[in-house]
Amino acid sequence: MRTRSNRAPECGLCGARMKKNGHDRLGRQRWMCPGCRTTGAVRDPSRRRRAELAEFLGWLLAPSPQPSGSRAFRKRTSWCWGLRPVLEPDAAARHVVMADGTYLRGGGCLLVAIDGLSGEVIAWRWCARESTDEYIALFSRIPAPDVLVCDGLRGIGNACRRAWPGTRMQRCLVHVQRDSRRDLTSRPRLQAGRELKRLADTITGIHDTEQAAAWAVQLHEWHNRWRDTLAERTYARDAPGDPRAAGQEWWWTHQPLRRCYR
Structure with a gap:
């Protein structure tokens, strides 16, 4: 031939x-x-x-x-x-941009920005780890959107405020659910934890402002019921065998429950 x-x-x-x-x-x-x-x-x-x-x-x-x-x-x-993919910068403004970092088993982190409506990859960046400077370098290639959906960590939040000061931030509800499961486990031991987990499991079913307001009311009512439990403290003198007793005078008894609520 x-x-x-x-x-x-x-x-x-x-x-x-x-x-x-x-x-x-x-x-x-x-x-x-x-x-x-x-x-x-x-x-x-x-x-x-x-x-x-x-x-x-x-x-x-x-x-x-x-x-x-x-x-x-x-x-x-x-x-x-x-092969090394090349993605040319896109000058089109988006209503919603989703951004997150993925750590690879072989080392390094891949930051990706995605159109929140179409799912199209807009920009990506290799880096050693997620940080404010790395996210700023990623965001500098993209016109400021109306809303940024992210995991809510400090680095990406600071980068958004510096690179896109007029953009609103929405914490990803899937991340909220995942973090809640990490704090409470899939089978919480306390009744307060079981109630809070049921509430957290419904968060991705919210689709309008009325549902969001109703969900917030349920969270407020949960806090009122379990306010005293959240305020419980453990003192080092009462738990000398706890590793935290070496450097702290006291700590919150139900810290994972408090963290999940906050």
């Missing part, structure tokens, strides 16, 4: 420029890689690369294992690991 240009194709395994290697019995040009000695006829290198990338992404984004002939698959798609 003949290539569509006079330029020699690249090897699909090592990326080196291939050399002509005679013709097959049908008169089609054959190529050989001087590095890995791979030979074959090449019709359209870009078409082959697109097919290999589609095969690679099909495996990467799916829960299924590698296809049969895994060694050949890994060699065929090894070049895909070197």
Whole structure:
């Protein structure tokens, strides 16, 4: 098969420029890689690369294992690991932007900003960890939205106030639910915790201001019922075996419950 240009194709395994290697019995040009000695006829290198990338992404984004002939698959798609996506800055203003950081097992953190209505990725940034400066660098590439939905941590909050002073912040309700489960566990021991968990589990079902006001009233009523429990303290002299007694005179007895409420 003949290539569509006079330029020699690249090897699909090592990326080196291939050399002509005679013709097959049908008169089609054959190529050989001087590095890995791979030979074959090449019709359209870009078409082959697109097919290999589609095969690679099909495996990467799916829960299924590698296809049969895994060694050949890994060699065929090894070049895909070197691709670095480029996302051009988008000048369009958004009504809602969602931003969060994801820590990867191999190290590093990926900050991502997403259109809250369409789910489209607007911008992303690699960094060592989430911080105010890193979020400011991310936000500086995006026009200020009306609302930023985030996890509510200090770094992203400070970055929003500095980069987008006119933008309102909404704490992500999924993060609120997840943090509540962390504090209360899935089976709270105290009755106060069980009631608060039931209330926290309904927070993602709020869709209008009336439901939000009704939910806030229930939270206020819960606090009135359990105000004395939240105010309980444990003194170091009464719990000498507690590790906190070494550096504190007292601490809140039900600190996770207080944290969840706040």
